[in-house]
Amino acid sequence: MTTPLFLLRCVQIGLSLSDLDLLTIGMVNEMFIEKDNDDYDYPIKATQENFDAF
Template sequence: MTTPLFMLRTAQLGVSIGDMDLLTIGLIMDMYTESTNDNAKYPDMATQNDFDKF
């Protein structure tokens, strides 16, 4: 990961430069990953019957 890409990711998340002192690079990357998962659609939801079969 390059510095410009990291700065882009923090800007997309709305993390200020001052807040970056409080966060690790890994945490910011995890936050970005989770934010992209927010739009994911999961078509199948397990039911209690599925868990019982498992």
């Protein structure tokens, strides 16, 4: 990952430069991945019965 791509991802998830003092590159990557997962419509969702059976 290049520096411009990293900074673009930070802007896309709303991080400021002061926020980057508290976060690692890995944390920013995970936040970006989770942001993409928030928009995904899962076709099958687990119910309580599924968790009980697990």
